[in-house]
Amino acid sequence: MLRLSDFDAVTFDVYGTLIDWEPSIVAFLQAWAQEQRVTASGDELIMSFDRARAAIQKERPAHLYPDVLRRCFDRISADYGVAVDPARREAFSRTPHEWPAYADTEAGLKALQARARIGALSNIDNASLASSCAKMSIRFNIIVTAERVGAYKPSDEHFATALADLDAVGIPRQRVLHVGQSLRADITPANRLGLKSAWINRPNRLLGLSGEGAAEARPDLTVSSLGELLEAIA
CATH class of the missing domain: 3.40.50.1000 (HAD superfamily/HAD-like)
Structure with missing residues (x-):
């Protein structure tokens, strides 16, 4: 013990x-998915984020975390076949201050x-x-x-x-x-x-x-x- x-x-x-942090990330991505007419559950969206995050955090030189989030957003957009929304991308990079x-x-x-x-x-x-x-x-x-x-x-x-x-x-x-x-x-x-x-x-x-x-x-x-x-x- x-x-x-x-x-x-x-x-x-x-x-x-x-x-x-997780409910906030899910809520953000669900709002984005609704805007983009992407059909995905909260679990599917958060796991898309998790896979992107794990891969990006291995890159060297290491990115600062706001840029990790930007790159995650790019990969999630690609996962679901939609164009990157620059305003949403930048908003996602600022979400840690809200968690x-x-x-x-x-x-x-x-x-x-x-x-x-x-x-x-x-x-x-x-x-x-x-x-x-x-x-x-x-x-x-x-x-x-x-x-x-x-x-x-x-x-x-x-x-x-x-x-x-x-x-x-x-x-x-x-x-x-x-x-x-x-x-x-x-x-x-x-x-x-x-x-x-x-x-x-x-x-x-x-x-x-x-x-x-x-x-x-x-x-x-x-x-x-x-x-x-x-x-x-x-």
């Missing part, structure tokens, strides 16, 4: 784990931060994460973004940088717990690097649950919310 007393730092994936936090995020993070350092390891740009931190009313002790390291999870750069930041304040990797909703981007690399991990399997969410080793991901703990995580490890 995992116990919070065994850890001095808890690092988090942000989008999908703490920020509830809300889960209801349990603020209280859960503050409870954890009273007992351990907390970190954000996020496939996002710095400006978008700043907007999300304001929604969560939290200041993370360490922050590692795709913009900072020039790469996207599940590549190791995020984790190597976070572990170096924590080692600099005397916290070894054995005292770090990583928490994420994405099997592909978080639990799989945590397994590879020998980190303890907890999977927050948020109900009715699909992003990050397939592709690139997701089927082999083995979290040390599985819960359905941040509140449940706190109950389990307290």
Whole structure:
């Protein structure tokens, strides 16, 4: 069993784990689909986004996240055989500033931060994460973004940088717990690097649950919310 007393730092994936981005993305793409007379379910649209995102985030040099979203929009348009709407494309690139936090995020993070350092390891740009931190009313002790390291999870750069930041304040990797909703981007690399991990399997969410080793991901703990995580490890 995992116990919070065994850890001095808890690092988090942000989008999908703490920020509830998926319904907002689905709503945006459904509105676009209706305008374009595209027949597709919300699940089909979000999986088209997930496939595009996974491929684009492997490209090097890495794109800043607003450009990842622009390129995702281009590929989704191509998937459904419609011309790219430039205004919709640009609006999609700005959506991270609108994504809300889960209801349990603020209280859960503050409870954890009273007992351990907390970190954000996020496939996002710095400006978008700043907007999300304001929604969560939290200041993370360490922050590692795709913009900072020039790469996207599940590549190791995020984790190597976070572990170096924590080692600099005397916290070894054995005292770090990583928490994420994405099997592909978080639990799989945590397994590879020998980190303890907890999977927050948020109900009715699909992003990050397939592709690139997701089927082999083995979290040390599985819960359905941040509140449940706190109950389990307290």
